Amino acid sequence: MENKKSVTHVILTGGIGSRLWPLSRKSQPKQYLSLFEGKSLFELTVERNRTIADTVMVIGNVDNCHLSQKVMDKAKLPYVNIVESTPRNTAAAIAFAAFASDPDTILIVTPSDHIIDAMHKYEEAIHDAITKAEDGFIVTFGIKPTKPETGYGYIERKGDNVVSFREKPNQITAMNFISRGNFLWNSGMFCFKASVFLEELKAFQPEVYEKSKIAWDNNKEGVLDLELSLEIPSISVDYAVMERSKKIKVVAADFVWSDLGSxxxxxxxxxxxxxxxxxxxxxxxxxxxxxxxxxxxxxxxxxxxxxxxxxxxxxxxxxxxxxxxxxxxxxxxxx
Known part of the structure; x- marks a missing residue:
């Protein structure tokens, strides 16, 4: 019998939610506001993946890690805590998660500030992504658009292959994307084996890889050193890996999704x-x-x-x- 694959849910909790000021503040970013039927978006994110993942990993920073801890303690959920001393964007944050994991572990990486409904469709999409990740692909989740939204990036696809990633469009471009029918909203969620992500990061952004590794190797109980962190180039995972790798697949999902960014x-x-x-x-x-x-x-x-x-x-x-x-x-x- 094959060994059960190990799945880790990596929750990215950076971000202040500047478009939701004055509700969202530096001391209480939008993902921790109890606006959503008495729960916060972070809490909903943790609950959503409890049945899917064996391990939860929270990538936070010195300003918000206590807010995450409060939720995790309430949920009575053990978790791997990684605390960035300064934000270095998503490529480094995800690299830390991969360095902290066994090479064959499947990572499901999600932001902490999204609303998702239609859980059966969500779970279908996750299982589809895990299967592709097992085969060595880096999977991104594209959401079938319901309107020409200008606040999201888009993924152009052919089947499950990504043709291109597109920046947030203006209204006319967004309408054009929708009418063409092969564009998805870019959800910012990913799934891959830890080792596959690190290989691709090393190939395309060797400096991010090396400097993140040094910072990770010198962590103290998951807390990263400030000086070593400042050495890491600040670059998003989209630019670093997604737009360059030849191993990308997209899962087209039609669960109800919003990043509640506005x-x-x-x-x-x-x-x-x-x-x-x-x-x-x-x-x-x-x-x-x-x-x-x-x-x-x-x-x-x-x-x-x-x-x-x-x-x-x-x-x-x-x-x-x-x-x-x-x-x-x-x-x-x-x-």
Missing amino acids: FESVYDYLVSKGHPVDKNGNMAIGTTNYTAFVGTKDTIFVFTEDANLILKKKSSQDVKYVYNALEKEQSPLLN
Whole structure:
């Protein structure tokens, strides 16, 4: 009888969620906000893969690892904890996970801030990906698009082969992608053997590989040294490996998926769960106070203790400019 393959769920928890300010702050990024039926996105991510993986690995940083620990303790789930002393983007983060694993271990790498529904379809996609990963492929998950979304990157495919990765498009390009029928949303989820990923990283980004290995070899109980980490080039896994490797396959999935990266997607999610909107499509988030909207439609009012945000739903992508301006001023409102 063949040995059961070992599967590790790697959860990437970096990211601040600048487009969800003022809900999302440096001290409480969006993946830890209990907005989603009393749970956080990080909590939902952990629960979603409990039955699929033997081991859970959390890649965090010095600012958020205590928030992850609180969730993991509550779930009574042992986990491998890797703490980055400074963010070095996703290529290095995933390299640490691979170095921390046996070469033949299958890694399922997911962000910690996505909403996924239709679990049977999700599990089908994961099993399909694990089979391909067993055969030595690096698998990316593409979501069948439901609208010409400009907030996501796209994967152009032919069958399960990737033709190209595309950056976030403008509205006209997105509509063109949808009409062509062979484009998928790039979910930022991956599946591969640890050894296969490291071989490809070494081939295409030897410096990221070498410097990440040195940092990992000198970790102290999963905590990485700051000086050694700063040596690692900061580059995304998409640029480092996905867009260059010849071993990429895509699983086209049609589970319900959103990265909840903007108030528009949060609005759509909350509406689907019965959150109140008025007859003109206006919504208040973060307060139970009576809120009246006069002469506006599709407007979102976001209330927090020290900052409020009022935006048109269709301008959700522009919230990051407010965040960037506050960052320039080193405003305490980001903390």
